Amino acid sequence: MKNYCYQLIILGKDFDIREAVINSLKDKVEEIGIDFNHFRIINDENFDEYTDASPSFCIYLGRNEENKQFADVELLKKIVVDASLVLPIVQGSLEDFNQCVPKIISTYNGLAVSDQDKDVKVEKIANNILEAFSLLRKNRRVFISYKRDESTSVAIQLYEALERSGFDVFLDTHSIRPSEPFQDELWHRMADSDVVVLLNTSNFLESMWTTKELAMANKLLLGMIVVSWPDHSIKDHRDAEISFPIQLKANDFNYEGKQLDDNVVDTIIENVESIRARTLAARRDNLISNFMKMAKFRGYAPQLDSYKIISMTKNNEEIVLVPAVGIPNSLNYESSSVFIEEIRKKKYEHVYILFDETCIRDYWLNHLKWLDSSLSVETLSILKVQKWLN
Template sequence: MKKYCYQLIILGKDFGIKEAIISSLKDKTNEIGIDFSHFKIINVENFDEYTDASPSFCIYLGRYNANKQFSDVELLEKVVVDASLVLPIVQGSLDDFSQCIPELISTYNGLAVSEQDKNVKVEKIVNNILEAFSLLRKNRRVFISYKRDESTGVAIQLYEALEKNGFDVFLDTHSIRSSEPFQDELWHRMADSDVVVLLNTSNFLGSMWTTQELATANKLLLGMIIVSWPEHSIKAHRDAEISFPIQLKDNDFNDENKRLNGNIVNQIIKNVESIRARTLAARRDNLISNFIKIAKSNGYEPQLDSYKIISMTKSNEEIVLVPAVGIPNSLNYESSSSLIKEIKKKDYEHVYILFDETCIRDFWLKHLKWLDSSLTVKTLSILGAQKWLKN
C-alpha cells in the first residue's frame, strides 16, 4: 500500500538541476515539518508507478533542440491529459523557450535557469512545488516596513522588484485605498503577510508607528529581512522568531539616486524566498501547539499526524482541524476539505480551519462567519478555542 501523497514528476533532459531541486525539496519539507516519505519522485524509469489518484506536479526540463526532438513526450501527454500542473524549466533564456520544450506545453508559463541564477531559481521552483501541493500558501505576501523620510526611494524600489518576482507586496503608500481606515488595514495586511522586509535606517525606531510595526510583526511571529543602513547597527531583529540581517555598505548604493544596486536587491529577494517557508511553518506550529495545550488542559486528547492535521473526539464526534496561517478565505475551505478527503480517505462531517484572528479586521471576521453558515467546513479562531472546547 502506498504511503506517499504527493507526486513530483520530472521529465525531459536534465541540465544539472534535477538533483538540486530534489535536495532543496528535502530541505524545505524538513523545515516545514513534513515527512519527505509523503513524496514520490516519478521519472521515466518508474513512470508506471504514477497514478492520477494522487496530487501531482510535473517539471519538464528543456534544453535547446534545433530539431525539436524532445524526450518523454508521450509521458508528458499523459500528465497533461490528467490536468496535472506542469512547469517547463529551460536552460539559459526564455528567448529560446519554443526550441527547448514540446509544443504540447508551449502555452504554459515557464521559467529559465542559468548557471548564474541557479540557486535563486531552485529556491523559487521548490516553493512553487510546495504551493501547488498546498503545503505553502499560494499567496506570496511581503510587508515592507520603513520610515518615510529616510528610505522611501528604496522602499519603492523593493516594492517594484518583489512584485516583478511574483510577490504580493504591501507598501503603505501604494496598497491602501483612500477610503480605508489606514491603521486597521495596515495591521490586517501585516497579519496576512509571510515576511517583513524592514528597512533599518538610523531613526527607524524613533517613530511610534514603525516601533508599533516591529512589535506587531514580532507578535505575529513574522520572519524578517533586516536591511540595515551603513554605520547603523542591527538592533531591530532582537525579538524576531526568524530573521536574516543584511548590513549595507556605502558601495551597495547607486550614487546617482541613492537606490540599492542590483546585487543587493537580488540578495534581498533570495532571502525573502528562503525564509518564507520557515516563517509559515513557525506560525503554523505555534498555532498547533497552542491549540493542543488548550485542548489537553480541558481533558481532550488531540492527535497530530505527520501532515500537521489535528484530530480529536468532541461530544462523541470525530473532528479534524486544519491549521491555516494568515487570513482564511473561501479557498481555504475548499482546499481543507479536499486535503482531508485525500489524506484520511473518507469524508468527515466536522472539519475546522484553525486560525489566529489577531489583527484581522471585523468585516473579514463577519465574512468568515457568513461562510461558516453556508459551508460544511467551519473556522475556529485560536482565541476562541477555550470557549469552543468547553461547549
C-alpha cells in the same frame, strides 16, 4: 491518510539541475515538518507508478533541440490529459523556449535557468512545487516597514522589484485605498504577510508607528529581513522567530544614496524567498502547539498526523482541525476540502480551519462567519479555543 502521497514527476533531459531541485525540495519539506517519504519522485523509468488519484506536479526539463527530438513526449501527454500542473524549465534563456520544449506545452509559462542564477532558480522551483501541493501559500505576501522621511525611495524600489518577482507587496503609500481606515488596514495586511522587509534607518525606532510595526511583526511571528543602513544596527528584531540581517555599506547605494545597488536588491529578494517557507512553518507550528496545550489541559486527547492536521473527539464527535497561517479565505476552504474524502472515510464529523484572528478586521471576520454557514468547513480562531473547548 497514510497512503496519501505527493507525486513530483520529472521528465525531459536533465541539464545538471534535477538533483539540486530534489535536494532543495527535501530540505524545505523537512523545514515544514512533513516526512519526505510522503513524496514520490517519478521519471521515465518508474512512470508506471504514477497515478492520477494522488496530487501531482510535473517538471519538464528542456534543452535546445534543433531536431525537435524531445524526450518523454508520450509520458508528458498523459500528464497534460490528466490536467496535472506542468512547469517547463529550460536551459539558458526563455528566448529559446520553443526550441527547448514539445509543442504540447509550448503555451505554458516556463522558467529559464542559467549557470549564473541556478541556485536562486532552484529555490524558486522548490517553492513552486510546495505551492502547487498547497503546502506553501500561493499568495506570496511581503510587508515593507520603513520611515517615510528616511527611506521612501528605497521602499518604492523594493516594492517594484518584489512585485516583478511575483510577490504581493504591501507598501502603505501604494496599498491602502483612500476610503480605507489606514491603521486597521495596515495591521490587517501585516497579519496576512509572510515576511517583513524592515528598512532600518538611523531614526527608525524614533517613530511611534515604526516601533509599533516592529512589535506587531514580532507578535505575529513574522520572518524579517532587517536591512540596516551603514554604521547602524538594530537589536529589537531579536524576538522575531526568523530573522536575516543585511548590513549595508556606503557603496551599496547609487543615485546619490537614494536607491540600493541592483545586487543588494537581488540579495534581499533571494532571502525573502529563502525564509518564507520557514516563517510559515513556524507560525503554523505555533498555532498547533497552542491548541494542543489548551486541549490537553482541558482533558482532551488531540492527535497530530504527519500532515500537521489535528484530530480529536469532542462531545462524542470526531473532528479535524486544519491549521491556516494568515487570513482564511475561500482558498483555505478549498484546500482543506482536499482532505474531506479521506476525512469522511475515517468518519470525522466536522472540519475546522484553525487560525489566529489577531489584527484581522471585523468585516473579514463577519465574512468568515458567512462562509461557515454556507460550507461544510468552518473556522475556529485560536483566541476562542478556550471557550470552544468548554
